[in-house]
Amino acid sequence: MPMTPAPFPRAILLFLIAGLLTLGLAAPARAQSCTFSASNIVLGPVDVLGSSPTTATGNIAVNCSTFLGLLTSITVTIELGDGSAGLFGSLRRLGGPSGSSLAYDLYQNPTHTTIFGGSQGTHGGQPVVLTGSSVLSLLTTTGMNVPVYARIPGAQNAAVPGAYSATFSRQPLDVRATTETCRPVLGCDTRVTGFTFAVQAQVRPNCRVVADDLDFGQHGLLDRPVDATSQVRVTCTAGTSYSLGLGHGLQAAGIGGRQMRDLAGHRVGYQLYRDAARTQPWGLIADGLATTDAGTGVSRAVTVHGRVPPQPTPPPGAYSDTVVVTVTY
Known part of the structure; x- marks a missing residue:
């Protein structure tokens, strides 16, 4: 006559499956490890009487943890808003002495045709999106540098001599960095963070x-x-x-x-x-x-x-x- 198996092994089996599921759910939290830092952008000296623009380049450094793993996919989205000084017409604004202003803007390319923006603030423009297997490899090994190209148009004759600046520190109004990582079966996880930097210019008497x-x-x-x-x-x-x-x-x-x-x-x-x-x-x-x-x-x-x-x-x-x-x- 056949014997009925004891329930003890079944209880052990259920316990092991539950343990495996618990370990799998913890992995995405460990994978989400990306940091962002940006250099200040210094423009100048600015000749506001001339017609030629003044340009400079800054940098956003992005580094992600090697815990992301080979089967992970990643998308990093960097958005920039108006900045602390707001807008000057259709461009961003640098604030100066006695309420004086300089119009400027931030771009993704050295030809200054694609504005670096996003959904933050009211300025518009386009965010920078980093995605793909090659991007993942760089982010988790040497990191990546995202250039920011600044440009002040010439012939801003009303600007008085002195120091001008705008800061990007209010999160997410000025800056927003979104990291989404996805792993097979376990799904996707999204985290939002920020960073700070300043745009500075010097107008000299001329x-x-x-x-x-x-x-x-x-x-x-x-x-x-x-x-x-x-x-x-x-x-x-x-x-x-x-x-x-x-x-x-x-x-x-x-x-x-x-x-x-x-x-x-x-x-x-x-x-x-x-x-x-x-x-x-x-x-x-x-x-x-x-x-x-x-x-x-x-x-x-x-x-x-x-x-x-x-x-x-x-x-x-x-x-x-x-x-x-x-x-x-």
């Missing part, structure tokens, strides 16, 4: 100057005053104090002795003035005859009033002189 030629035209006898005007255009960063001076010329012995000459060495005396009445000679700071002003970030035109006084007429010819325009700031 001035640019363009001077037109002063042409007295063609004349016969110099028996009466010959007047002419030209312009000097000065552009300085907003709030930057400057002085504008005009030199004595190549032939002059001083302010009162400016002279034009021809190739044979003949000379014609002339003078430059700050006023239309031609009573205030123009000179250098050392002469006490320069003008002073403060920049606004836009070009300011200054009129140069020239006069050739009556004098003995030299032989016919082309007479000229060179005057150096000096802007001190």
Whole structure:
């Protein structure tokens, strides 16, 4: 007559299966081990008067634990929001002295065509997504570096000199790093973390100057005053104090002795003035005859009033002189 097996072995079998299931469920938690760190991005010095952009590159380092294993798949998604200074029009904003702003943005590529963004904040753009077997191998061995390309457009003339910055630290408003790992049978696990970095720029005081030629035209006898005007255009960063001076010329012995000459060495005396009445000679700071002003970030035109006084007429010819325009700031 057959014997009924004792229940003890069955109880042992159920206990072992339960133990195996418990060990399997713990594995994904151990696999989720990715860290993120980012370098600050330093732009500058920034020439806000010029049309050329200012660029710099930062880096986000991603490292994941080797516990992920060969059968694991991984997807890392990195998103960047607006930054602490918010937006400046359609671009991100760097905050500066007295509420001044610089527009800039962050990109995924060195040609600055793909904005580094995501679902965080209101800026938009695209997140960086790392996935695939080759990515998994790098993340769990040497780690990966994700470049961040920053660009400040040129011609932001309203920006005053000083330090500008924006930080990315508010999680998830500014930064969000999502790691999803999946293993056969055991399913997927997702973790969200963040990192911090700053974008910094320095705007330095700067001035640019363009001077037109002063042409007295063609004349016969110099028996009466010959007047002419030209312009000097000065552009300085907003709030930057400057002085504008005009030199004595190549032939002059001083302010009162400016002279034009021809190739044979003949000379014609002339003078430059700050006023239309031609009573205030123009000179250098050392002469006490320069003008002073403060920049606004836009070009300011200054009129140069020239006069050739009556004098003995030299032989016919082309007479000229060179005057150096000096802007001190």
